[in-house]
Amino acid sequence: MRKIKILAHISLDGVVQAPGGREDNSDFAHSGWSMRYSNKATGEGIVAAHGSKYDLLLGRRTYDVFANYWPKAPSGAIADGFNAAKKYVATHRPDSLDWGPVEDLGTDVVAGIRALRAQDGPDLIVWGSVTVTSLLFAHGMVDEVVLFVYPVLLGSGKRFFTDSAEAWKLELVNSTAGSSGVVTNIYKYAGALQIENAAR
DSSP states (O other): OOOOEEEEEETOBOOOOOSGGGOOOOOOOOTTTTHHHHHHHHHHHHHHOOOOOOEEEEHHHHHHHHHHGGGSSSSSSHHHHHSSSSSEEEEEEGGGOOOOEEEOOOOOOOHHHHHHSSSSSSEEEEEEEEEHHHHHTTTTOOOOEEEEEESOSSSSSSSOOOOOOOEEEEEEEEEOTTTSSSEEEEEEEEEOOOOOOOOO
């Protein structure tokens, strides 16, 4: 069975939108908010989080953003890995998937992901794709979450979870603080959040 790992650059108030710049073609005021914290150690941590071999599991918007950037990016561990990885995409327009190797998840995205996860193969890495992330949690198909937490409060922007998402529990596996203030937290999925009744 494959492991599904969700990776995200995230602000202290949960925003994950456009950390590297205006790659999402939006008018988000804080695009590029993570860049001032980039350093060698953070980059090495991001590379390590992917593992030696992986495929990508992406929503259509994130796929399009990546397809516009990574094929033209300078060669490096992330660029080479992304370009070589098989991309599995949730989309209603499979005929327009040009950045390969690529395969659409079909009309039933949950069934498509479930079938992928049951196969033997490399880890499935999710970046961005907040809609896919919510689906994965809702159907218990998350194995690991790696959050690169930046010491910024953005106030607005797309968040890691939508307001309609259910509550889930994660268990901290490891936490590492870098010299730039970025904290890398690795969690494993631990199921639905159970609220204990307060003693009366």
